[in-house]
Amino acid sequence: MNTSFTRKLGIAYPIVQAPMAGGPATPELAAAVSNAGGLGSLGAGYWPPAQIRDAIREVRRRTDRPFAVNLFVPERTGSTDDEISAMNAHLNAYRERLGIEPNPAIAAYAPSFEDQVQVLLDEKVPVFSFTFGIPPAETIQSMRRRGIVIVGTATTVEEGITLEAAGADAIVAQGSEAGGHRGTFLSEAADALIGTLALVPQLADRVSVPVIASGGIMDGRGLAASLALGASAVQMGTAFLASPESGAHAAHKRLVLSSAEDATAITDAYSGKAARGIRTDFMRDMRAYQGAIPDYPIQNALTKDIRQAAARADDPSLMSLWAGQGLRLATEQAAADIVKRTIAEAQAAIGKLSG
Numbered sequence: 564m565n566t567s568f569t570r571k572l573g574i575a576y577p578i579v580q581a582p583m584a585g586g587p588a589t590p591e592l593a594a595a596v597s598n599a600g601g602l603g604s605l606g607a608g609y610w611p612p613a614q615i616r617d618a619i620r621e622v623r624r625r626t627d628r629p630f631a632v633n634l635f636v637p638e639r640t641g642s643t644d645d646e647i648s649a650m651n652a653h654l655n656a657y658r659e660r661l662g663i664e665p666n667p668a669i670a671a672y673a674p675s676f677e678d679q680v681q682v683l684l685d686e687k688v689p690v691f692s693f694t695f696g697i698p699p700a701e702t703i704q705s706m707r708r709r710g711i712v713i714v715g716t717a718t719t720v721e722e723g724i725t726l727e728a729a730g731a732d733a734i735v736a737q738g739s740e741a742g743g744h745r746g747t748f749l750s751e752a753a754d755a756l757i758g759t760l761a762l763v764p765q766l767a768d769r770v771s772v773p774v775i776a777s778g779g780i781m782d783g784r785g786l787a788a789s790l791a792l793g794a795s796a797v798q799m800g801t802a803f804l805a806s807p808e809s810g811a812h813a814a815h816k817r818l819v820l821s822s823a824e825d826a827t828a829i830t831d832a833y834s835g836k837a838a839r840g841i842r843t844d845f846m847r848d849m850r851a852y853q854g855a856i857p858d859y860p861i862q863n864a865l866t867k868d869i870r871q872a873a874a875r876a877d878d879p880s881l882m883s884l885w886a887g888q889g890l891r892l893a894t895e896q897a898a899a900d901i902v903k904r905t906i907a908e909a910q911a912a913i914g915k916l917s918g
């Protein structure tokens with residue numbers, strides 16, 4: 564269990580708890596995983612700077628071990644005002660059904676990435692992880708000057724090579740099984756759905772920094788297999804979603820615990836960006852939408868009031884229920900127990916192979 568990644572970070576086990584923005588990745592979850600010897604992560608992509616600062620301080624109150632903070636690299640959007648108004652008009656039917664105001668005022672589609680980055684620099688977080696692209700060179704340099712470990716996300720070998728050249732210290736290889744948003748940034752998401760089993764060894768052959776396997780890894784068998792494929796760690800999201808420390812909505816946790824491997828699909832209906840989640844009525848209905856779905860983060864901002872009102876009403880049919888394909892293996896164990904069990908199972912699996 565001693566790998567190039569655990570040595571780089573000075574952690575006991577090669578298990579990263581995936582940064583899960585939108586509620587699940589709480590300071591409690593990140594600290595519990597770090598205290599158990601893995602690397603906990605905050606999913607801070609949607610948070611304004613003050614909330615990121617508070618969450619980092621909360622993690623530090625709970626642990627003195629390393630942890631990661633994850634952000635979304637902004638992209639250019641090409642959506643027109645007409646596309647945005649048409650979508651807003653379409654979404655008003657859902658708002659009416661939920662009893663909320665039509666056409667909500669939206670001050671900003673997403674928080675300022677530069678302001679978010681500044682908090683990570685000020686707080687000198689141990690690890691900066693990111694997805695959806697590559698941050699500007701100055702950001703990478705500022706992180707490096709402060710000794711912050713930089714972890715990028717790749718869904719193809721080409722993206723991994725590009726991330727290494729840009730200065731990433733480790734690369735998450737996000738297979739198509741993965742829950743949540745696709746990190747794809749060099750091609751269309753639909754063209755970059757490479758399974759974890761295929762992606763990890765091909766990427767490990769082409770980069771010299773540690774590769775972190777991600778997507779469908781739920782237990783020690785997945786960890787042992789990932790190490791055999793050339794990964795130096797795994798990043799597990801769905802495995803932690805139903806833990807008591809996860810901030811996922813109760814309905815989301817219930818569905819994670821009761822769904823099977825064929826329950827998910829990839830959709831851009833919620834956010835304008837491809838993401839894997841448990842299928843909902845909203846995803847199905849939106850397939851029939853004739854117009855263009857506005858790009859991320861515009862669509863994400865447009866559906867926010869609907870997702871929030873559905874959550875308040877405990878109505879999962881309109882909520883985003885991000886989850887990966889390993890659903891049958893999800894448990895409601897405490898985060899530290901998931902880490903301990905995964906390590907024990909991996910050791911047993913490796914022992915069985917060599918015995």
Ligand SMILES: Cc1cc2nc3c(=O)[nH]c(=O)nc-3n(C[C@H](O)[C@H](O)[C@H](O)COP(=O)(O)O)c2cc1C
Nearest residue numbers: 581583584606694741742743778779800801885887
């Ligand atoms: C609910 C949820 C939210 C996610 N949010 C993020 C995020 O904010 N940033 C990120 O880099 N990855 C995010 N991911 C993707 C994970 O980093 C990881 O690739 C994925 O969880 C691995 O697949 P698994 O869920 O099968 O373990 C999210 C995944 C889930 C399930």
